[in-house]
Amino acid sequence: MSSTAQRHNLPTRLLHASLVLTVCVQLGSSLVMRIAWGSRPGNIFFPIHEYAGMAAFALAFLFWVTVIARRVGTEPGALFPWLSPARRAALRADIATHLDALRRFSLPQHDGAAPLPSAIHGLGLLLVTFMGVSGTYWYLMSQAGLGRSVFVRPVIELHGAFGNLVWAYIFGHAALGLLHHVSKNMPLTTMWSFRP
Ligand code: HEM
Ligand code: HEM
Numbered sequence: 710m711s712s713t714a715q716r717h718n719l720p721t722r723l724l725h726a727s728l729v730l731t732v733c734v735q736l737g738s739s740l741v742m743r744i745a746w747g748s749r750p751g752n753i754f755f756p757i758h759e760y761a762g763m764a765a766f767a768l769a770f771l772f773w774v775t776v777i778a779r780r781v782g783t784e785p786g787a788l789f790p791w792l793s794p795a796r797r798a799a800l801r802a803d804i805a806t807h808l809d810a811l812r813r814f815s816l817p818q819h820d821g822a823a824p825l826p827s828a829i830h831g832l833g834l835l836l837v838t839f840m841g842v843s844g845t846y847w848y849l850m851s852q853a854g855l856g857r858s859v860f861v862r863p864v865i866e867l868h869g870a871f872g873n874l875v876w877a878y879i880f881g882h883a884a885l886g887l888l889h890h891v892s893k894n895m896p897l898t899t900m901w902s903f904r905p
Contacts, residue, residue, distance in 0.1 A: 766841025788831030
């Protein structure tokens with residue numbers, strides 16, 4: 710198993726771990742939280758969801774800043790290939806490679822710069838950023854007494870619906886990471902290591 714612990718720099722690895730922690734708090738709290746409604750009281754898990762959610766938003770923002778500022782790691786264009794015709798063509802070719810491997814029930818050799826996994830990681834980061842933005846927007850508007858207005862209600866409903874995608878992303882992404890680890894394709898320490 711090759712040691713690729715330096716592929717992601719320390720700020721990336723620390724931000725990834727902190728973001729994962731806050732997202733786990735969000736998903737866990739969303740299962741048990743109760744929002745105050747009329748005379749019905751809320752429970753403690755709702756403020757936890759609000760504050761940990763705003764922390765997740767701040768961490769996602771810092772992750773984007775790190776992606777843009779760092780010298781080591783995945784290029785920003787690989788995480789967000791949608792605006793470049795050349796990157797979109799490489800993505801289509803990589804999707805074909807992955808489908809071909811899937812037909813043979815195998816995993817393509819792990820390549821840190823591969824277009825498909827990078828694009829999916831970028832979508833995951835975008836999704837978590839959207840969750841943070843939409844939740845914080847709802848929070849600020851609710852403070853101003855506009856939480857149920859026509860400008861806010863659809864946004865928080867979308868937040869609830871996209872929460873399902875966060876579940877799918879975290880399970881799918883973690884399962885693939887574990888699969889690569891046990892098949893000795895890529896050690897988990899590529900991302901889960903706190904060495905300088
Ligand atoms: C990464 C950040 C976040 C994640 C992953 C997340 C995840 C979720 C999930 C999974 C649900 C439940 C959906 C359902 O079962 O219907 C939910 C609901 C909710 N979240 Fe978040 N959340 C985040 C940030 C926030 C923030 C920052 C706030 C507000 C400060 C917030 C406020 C709410 C509210 C009000 C609901 C209830 C929505 C409804 O009425 O359907 N969330 N969130
Ligand atoms: C919702 C939570 C998560 C989000 C938003 C997320 C996001 C990301 C992003 C954006 C990257 C690419 C970073 C870069 O290339 O600069 C990445 C890579 C990685 N993530 Fe996650 N992640 C999450 C959860 C997890 C979990 C639970 C695991 C546990 C197995 C994990 C394991 C990894 C690994 C091993 C890599 C490195 C992949 C490689 O270098 O090819 N992630 N993650």
